Amino acid sequence: MNFGALGWGKTNRLAQMFKPNQDGEYHTVMLAVDHPYFYGPTEGLIDPRKTIRPIVPYADAISPAKGTLEYCLDPFVTTPVILRVTGGNSLTRRDELSNEHIITSVDEAVRLNAIGVSVSVYIDSDHQTQTIKNLGTLANQASKYGLLVLGITAVGATLEQRIKGEGAGDDTFDAARYFAHAGRIIQENGADIVKTYYCDNFEQVREGIQVPIVIAGGKKIPEQEALEFTYNAISAGANGVDMGRNIFQAEAPAEMIQAVKSIVHEGKTPDEAMVIYDELKQGTP
Ligand code: R5P
Numbered sequence: 001m002n003f004g005a006l007g008w009g010k011t012n013r014l015a016q017m018f019k020p021n022q023d024g025e026y027h028t029v030m031l032a033v034d035h036p037y038f039y040g041p042t043e044g045l046i047d048p049r050k051t052i053r054p055i056v057p058y059a060d061a062i063s064p065a066k067g068t069l070e071y072c073l074d075p076f077v078t079t080p081v082i083l084r085v086t087g088g089n090s091l092t093r094r095d096e097l098s099n100e101h102i103i104t105s106v107d108e109a110v111r112l113n114a115i116g117v118s119v120s121v122y123i124d125s126d127h128q129t130q131t132i133k134n135l136g137t138l139a140n141q142a143s144k145y146g147l148l149v150l151g152i153t154a155v156g157a158t159l160e161q162r163i164k165g166e167g168a169g170d171d172t173f174d175a176a177r178y179f180a181h182a183g184r185i186i187q188e189n190g191a192d193i194v195k196t197y198y199c200d201n202f203e204q205v206r207e208g209i210q211v212p213i214v215i216a217g218g219k220k221i222p223e224q225e226a227l228e229f230t231y232n233a234i235s236a237g238a239n240g241v242d243m244g245r246n247i248f249q250a251e252a253p254a255e256m257i258q259a260v261k262s263i264v265h266e267g268k269t270p271d272e273a274m275v276i277y278d279e280l281k282q283g284t285p
Contacts, residue, residue: 009146010192013115016080017061018212018239019265027234027264030214031059031257032244033068034084034118037103039091044248048072051248058257063118063150063242066104070112082150083114086134098122098154102134106141116148116192123182124159132189139190150242151191152216153182175199180208187211195242198233206237217243223250223259223277227270230263240264255280 006014018026033052035042044051048064049072056062056079064073065084085104089097100120109117119138121131131154139149159178176199183194183205193212196205206213215233217226226246233241241260250256259277262268268276 006192007146010148013080013146013148014192014212016115017082019060021265021267026212026239028060028212028214028240029058029257029261029264030061030063030082030240030242031055031247032216032242033062033064033248035244036068037065037084037087038089038097044245044253051253053077055247055254055257058254058261060240061115066108066112081112081114082116082118082148083109083112085109085117085138086119086131098125098127098131100127100131100134100154102138106138106145106147109142109147110145114147116150117142118150118152118195119191120152120154121182121186121189122154123185124178132185135186135189135191143190148192149190150193150195150214151186151189153179153186153194153196155197176201176204180205183209183213198229198236198238202233202236202238212239214238214240214242217241217246220245220249223256224270224274226250226256227259227263227273227277230260231270231273234264252277252281 018028020026033045033048036045048068053074056077059079061080061082063082063084085102086100087103088101089099117138119135121135122128135151142149179196179199183196186194187209193214194209195214195216197218198215215238230241247253247257255277258280259273262273262276
């Protein structure tokens with residue numbers, strides 16, 4: 001991973017959330033808990049004080065929005081924060097999901113001691129230009145303080161329907177081509193980290209993006225399947241995950257995040273990680 005080009009501040013902040021393995025490769029397991037900014041009180045995040053506080057110490061970084069961070073998470077925990085700063089949408093208006101603005105300022109992120117900010121970019125949506133501009137504006141402001149910018153490849157309602165495995169699916173949709181296209185645009189407009197989705201032919205996505213890539217988890221699926229796509233993503237060159245529902249909606253969230261970490265940081269296979277998950281659940285590791 002190319003830490004050197006970024007300057008000391010950003011490099012140091014990256015080093016707080018990306019951990020080296022024994023081969024000197026840097027990976028991260030981020031816990032995504034920003035969903036309520038447009039989902040409202042979704043399963044697993046209805047009261048994060050009860051569900052998320054206990055698992056935050058296992059994460060290499062967390063990505064909440066401001067409300068969850070300030071009111072629900074423990075300020076004495078030193079897990080680095082990447083603060084969600086765009087919004088303005090709600091699931092009640094699914095056709096307007098891409099209409100995001102900058103909601104929380106970079107100054108607020110500094111006040112909250114975040115190491116970076118996250119911003120959604122909706123490529124091939126009605127608000128493509130607006131959301132790229134959000135990213136560019138935040139990148140310019142964040143750079144003054146050496147804060148990291150995590151650019152999220154956001155899929156609005158229309159695109160979600162076309163991605164294989166989501167909604168009705170669309171066999172003609174080339175997900176790798178789309179995510180490579182979107183991710184590179186996000187890099188070019190100021191992101192230090194690109195968040196995207198795992199898909200077939202993920203190597204094509206990796207090849208065209210030079211900044212670190214983290215993978216979102218998507219809708220809750222069986223634990224074994226979530227561990228499999230985590231393994232496949234890391235094998236194809238992803239630098240980690242920013243995973244939410246497949247951790248905090250798992251039967252055993254603390255055990256699930258440890259199983260994900262065993263793949264991302266220790267190179268365990270999905271089957272080995274599943275054994276770790278089951279043993280931790282039974283209290284017999
Ligand atoms: C989505 O809007 C948020 O950026 C989530 O943080 C992201 O989707 C990752 O969460 P999950 O793994 O639940 O998809």
